[in-house]
Amino acid sequence: MKSELKILGGSSNEELLERICAYVNVSPTSVELSRFSDGEINFRIGETVRGHDVFVIQSTSTPVNDNFMELLIMIDALKRASANSIAVVMPYYGYARQDRKAKGRDPITAKLVANLLTVAGATRVLTVDLHAEQIQGFFDIPVDNLQAFPVFFKALKKYETFDKEKTVIVAPDVGAVKRARKIAEKFGVPMAILDKRRPKDNVAEALHVIGEVDGMTAIMFDDIIDTARTLVAGANLLKKHGAKKIISCATHGIFSGEALKILDDSPIDHVYVTDTIYHESLPEKISVVSIAPLLGEAIMRIRKNLSVSILFR
Incomplete structure (x- = not known):
């Protein structure tokens, strides 16, 4: 058989x-x-x-x-x-x-x-x-x-308009640098890194931006959005340093606790996640791209x- x-x-x-x-x-x-x-x-x-x-x-x-x-x-x-x-x-x-x-x-x-x-x-x-x-x-x-970056690359090319001179890929911490570098090379744009410390679980404080983000469209790449506090802390720091538009891409949208409300109230313009985790409904600010x-x-x-x-x- x-x-x-x-x-x-x-x-x-x-x-x-x-x-x-x-x-x-x-x-x-x-x-x-x-x-x-x-x-x-x-x-x-x-x-x-x-x-x-x-x-x-x-x-x-x-x-x-x-x-x-x-x-x-x-x-x-x-x-x-x-x-x-x-x-x-x-x-x-x-x-x-x-x-x-x-x-x-x-x-x-x-x-x-x-x-x-x-x-x-x-x-x-x-x-x-x-x-x-x-x-x-x-x-x-x-x-x-x-790796989900080819899926995000296609989605961003389809739904967003970029000026290469005014776009920067942002790694939200040192652990995400490898992932962010791949997508930065794919787009042919520079990269920035957020320096943060984590005093306890699910709590992170963004301290410094390494790289130029002033007047730029900043695209943050990470693997997980859980409580969204880390992501929003990073977005607030980018805004403080002059980022004009902030887009977030994360493979796994867990969205626990009040994450969706926190994202909705944040300076992030749009969030892209994949369908590795099922959600019945999500706010307009969040788009799901399929990993299938x-x-x-x-x-x-x-x-x-x-x-x-x-x-x-």
Whole structure:
């Protein structure tokens, strides 16, 4: 029997699953996902996967633990149903910010997540813009960390008008420099860096701007918008230093707490995020660009044993 491509998903992002399947031109594999009266997850695969290559689409976004448990149960079901390979597509990798011991007695939860996925039966992992690239080394199976910058590049070219002489790409902190440099090179514009300190979790203070932003359109690039306080602190600093227009691009829009209100009241003119995390509705200031073509292309390349890294050259 020839190995077929099967794509299925959990409840975290059903719209993204549909978009990926449409791009790859396959129908989503039939599954039943429900809960018992005590809250336990019940999962059944509605068709054979024996000997087939399966891709499971599931972001571990809010509710993080429910979505992650769903994912582990799906992997286990596929392994017991004799799938040939089980590639886990986690557009958003939850717990990625707990990648090291920042202080004594801290857990390294990103490593625990890697262990659980591997033990459950995953044979490969695809994710997008990992918060810390070294998380790839937490796995003993192949990990493809896709980069969202080509998606933002196309969106900005389509929806925004730029004068190269008056545009600057801004890294909101030192950790985002590598990501910002790639997009700056792609646009052929200069780069600036925000110097900030983080006195405690989810709190950041922007202190200095390294680079020229006066009279410029400043495009901030980051991987995550969570509470939005860090982003807005950076935007306020850019405005103080004379930035004429501020655009923000972030791969994962978590938007926890009052993030949407904070963004709406901020000096940021427009925010672009991808659909790695599903939101039913967002303010007019926020646009969602789909990551589905990038994930779909990566899935087809993996299936055909072709290079994935060529997508970012």
